[in-house]
Amino acid sequence: MASKAQRTPTGLKIAANLFVVVWLILAAFPFLWTFWGSFKVELDFFSIADWTNALTGKNTEATYGRPFTGAGYHGAWVQEEFWRAVINTFIVCFFVVLTSLTIGTLGGYALSRSGFRYTFWLLIIALIFRAMPPITLVAGYLLPFFEWNLWGILPTTIIVLVAINQPFTLWMLHSFFQNIPKELDESAKVDGCTQFQAFRHVIVPVMWPGVITTGLFSFLLAYNDFAVTSMLLSESNRTMVPEIAAFLGTTYTEGNVMFAVAAVVSATAPLFVLVMFFQRQIVSGLTAGAVKG
Amino acid sequence: MAEIRLSGVSKRWGSFIGVDKFDLTIPDREFLVLLGPSGCGKTTTMRMIAGLEDPTEGEILIDGKVVNDLEPKDRDVAMVFQSYALYPNMNVYENIRFPLRVRGSDPATHKEKVMRASAMVELDDFLHRKPAELSGGQRQRVALARAIVREPNVFLMDEPLSNLDAKLRVSTRAQIKNLSHELAVTTIYVTHDQIEAMTLADRVVVMEKGVVQQVGSPTEIYDRPANTFVASFIGNPAMNLMKGEVAGGTFRAPHTEIAGLSIGDGPVTLGFRAEDAEVAGEGGQITAPIYTLELLGDATMVSVRIGGALVSAKADKSFRAEIGDMVSIRIPAQICHLFDAETGARIGD
Ligand SMILES: Nc1ncnc2c1ncn2[C@@H]1O[C@H](COP(=O)(O)OP(=O)(O)O)[C@@H](O)[C@H]1O
Ligand SMILES: [Mg+2]
Numbered sequence: 001m002a003s004k005a006q007r008t009p010t011g012l013k014i015a016a017n018l019f020v021v022v023w024l025i026l027a028a029f030p031f032l033w034t035f036w037g038s039f040k041v042e043l044d045f046f047s048i049a050d051w052t053n054a055l056t057g058k059n060t061e062a063t064y065g066r067p068f069t070g071a072g073y074h075g076a077w078v079q080e081e082f083w084r085a086v087i088n089t090f091i092v093c094f095f096v097v098l099t100s101l102t103i104g105t106l107g108g109y110a111l112s113r114s115g116f117r118y119t120f121w122l123l124i125i126a127l128i129f130r131a132m133p134p135i136t137l138v139a140g141y142l143l144p145f146f147e148w149n150l151w152g153i154l155p156t157t158i159i160v161l162v163a164i165n166q167p168f169t170l171w172m173l174h175s176f177f178q179n180i181p182k183e184l185d186e187s188a189k190v191d192g193c194t195q196f197q198a199f200r201h202v203i204v205p206v207m208w209p210g211v212i213t214t215g216l217f218s219f220l221l222a223y224n225d226f227a228v229t230s231m232l233l234s235e236s237n238r239t240m241v242p243e244i245a246a247f248l249g250t251t252y253t254e255g256n257v258m259f260a261v262a263a264v265v266s267a268t269a270p271l272f273v274l275v276m277f278f279q280r281q282i283v284s285g286l287t288a289g290a291v292k293g
Numbered sequence: 294m295a296e297i298r299l300s301g302v303s304k305r306w307g308s309f310i311g312v313d314k315f316d317l318t319i320p321d322r323e324f325l326v327l328l329g330p331s332g333c334g335k336t337t338t339m340r341m342i343a344g345l346e347d348p349t350e351g352e353i354l355i356d357g358k359v360v361n362d363l364e365p366k367d368r369d370v371a372m373v374f375q376s377y378a379l380y381p382n383m384n385v386y387e388n389i390r391f392p393l394r395v396r397g398s399d400p401a402t403h404k405e406k407v408m409r410a411s412a413m414v415e416l417d418d419f420l421h422r423k424p425a426e427l428s429g430g431q432r433q434r435v436a437l438a439r440a441i442v443r444e445p446n447v448f449l450m451d452e453p454l455s456n457l458d459a460k461l462r463v464s465t466r467a468q469i470k471n472l473s474h475e476l477a478v479t480t481i482y483v484t485h486d487q488i489e490a491m492t493l494a495d496r497v498v499v500m501e502k503g504v505v506q507q508v509g510s511p512t513e514i515y516d517r518p519a520n521t522f523v524a525s526f527i528g529n530p531a532m533n534l535m536k537g538e539v540a541g542g543t544f545r546a547p548h549t550e551i552a553g554l555s556i557g558d559g560p561v562t563l564g565f566r567a568e569d570a571e572v573a574g575e576g577g578q579i580t581a582p583i584y585t586l587e588l589l590g591d592a593t594m595v596s597v598r599i600g601g602a603l604v605s606a607k608a609d610k611s612f613r614a615e616i617g618d619m620v621s622i623r624i625p626a627q628i629c630h631l632f633d634a635e636t637g638a639r640i641g642d
Contacts (some may be wrong), residue, residue, distance in 0.1 A: 186345050186365075189345070190365045190366070191366075192396040193366060193397060201391075201395065206380075
């Protein structure tokens with residue numbers, strides 16, 4: 001039996017549900033619109049004459065005999081070899097996440113367990129660097145990268161993204177670690193662990209949701225980055241986001257814009273899968289203060 | 294089998310002194326209790342023995358070997374933390390097994406050892422639960438089991454009962470006493486509760502502000518406190534202390550005259566225990582109006598005010614009087630303890 005305080009008036013319940021539905025539609029609309037439109041031709045999706053063409057696919061039907069077409073996907077994936085950008089993106093993301101998590105986990109742990117006062121200043125400096133717009137850093141990188149012949153390749157971009165990412169990972173993991181009582185490490189050490197074993201056997205398992213959450217955030221940072229990747233990668237090494245931007249830049253050939261639309265849908269889909277897959281860890285990571293000694 | 298020796302061990306943080314020149318030898322199999330008010334350096338002392346804190350000065354020896362530079366894992370000590378520090382991701386069985394696992398002992402023996410340890414603390418039914426699913430008392434016993442499972446040389450316990458409710462504390466105390474008798478391992482036990490100290494200890498170390506005040510058996514500490522701090526810390530109620538003057542072997546304070554003391558003239562602090570004194574109709578050494586009366590069940594506590602201090606004596610449980618009535622308390626010279634008025638140190642024996 002629900003207590004009086006828990007019982008919600010029916011009117012309020014309806015209003016709340018209505019709000020959620022409206023919000024959901026609003027939030028999902030751009031995705032749904034793009035997804036729907038990606039199977040049309042440019043003249044429909046970007047129709048000047050009648051916007052409902054994007055829904056009905058009048059011109060698509062005229063061209064291909066069906067209201068839907070995979071032409072955009074074919075153009076992007078086969079003709080323009082978008083799969084290269086996908087592979088590049090995953091290489092970049094994988095190494096960015098791996099490096100920044102490794103350094104962040106070890107560094108965050110060390111900082112959280114260090115009694116020295118400089119840890120505070122290290123973290124403040126990290127925050128300042130995190131606050132800078134990445135593009136201001138990239139401008140400084142460009143010249144030396146050209147001179148040393150490092151421009152245009154993936155490893156350079158990975159290093160720069162790690163550098164931009166690292167302060168955030170360090171902060172986030174540091175605060176996760178601080179929520180884990182020191183006595184846990186100490187107990188492990190008395191029980192027979194070295195400092196590193198204590199970290200591996202006791203702290204990391206407790207920390208796992210925090211590591212996953214942080215890893216996901218730094219994955220998204222690398223995945224979505226435009227400023228760094230567009231400035232530092234040569235045409236053949238582009239990742240997805242600058243590649244999509246490049247499709248959009250070639251509007252003089254009719255249809256190329258649809259490559260961009262199809263590529264956008266292709267780039268968004270994995271994110272849904274990823275978040276669904278890790279949602280339990282993310283939720284428990286975001287409430288990681290609940291760790292008890 | 295381990296004898297622990299602390300030789301001039303100090304711990305300072307900047308100019309703050311946590312522990313000051315601690316000297317002590319703890320023979321093999323002794324149950325030693327570190328007793329003192331909160332913040333007096335008990336935990337710090339224990340952590341230095343465990344290797345979790347580096348002493349600023351001095352040496353720590355286990356079985357004659359200096360262990361200052363040894364990691365905690367190499368000292369063969371086991372510790373029960375005040376917060377228990379159970380591993381939240383492991384169930385009870387894995388928690389207890391953890392020391393065996395990381396020390397790489399033969400996995401075939403693990404089950405038997407864990408079962409033996411968990412049986413000792415009556416945890417057999419909870420082996421598959423996570424720490425979050427246990428009550429405070431059960432968590433405490435997991436911490437105990439984890440400490441005893443690998444039969445360490447030295448057993449360290451930091452206020453293991455302080456998070457338990459009063460009833461559970463008494464039964465767990467009895468369990469710890471029994472356990473320590475069975476295991477016969479050198480044990481250092483930290484507490485701020487003098488009753489725990491009295492009931493468990495072979496020897497008690499009373500500390501205050503990082504300084505050792507007295508080392509002795511519970512009876513010695515109770516019967517012959519080394520200074521006014523120990524006197525006022527041990528016993529329930531604590532020892533009565535009165536400031537006064539001695540002239541010609543007679544102590545004088547307001548309402549008070551105690552003759553027959555063998556001590557030179559001058560100011561002293563005189564102490565006696567409530568249960569040693571006797572409440573009489575008249576003819577006692579203190580005659581004063583009753584300040585308060587407390588019924589304890591088995592006795593009645595009668596208090597009077599002498600100078601600024603409250604002085605209590607235990608009367609028979611049938612004793613009846615009103616607040617403000619005159620009462621006489623008999624304090625023969627034999628039950629009196631004398632302390633230096635300045636330093637608080639004990640005078641004579
Ligand atoms: N890491 C530290 N830095 C500075 N002071 C400390 C530190 N650890 C403990 N202290 C201080 O040392 C004193 C003794 O602490 P502790 O040994 O924990 O006392 P307790 O007898 O209550 O166990 C306390 O006043 C405490 O504030
Ligand atoms: Mg303490």
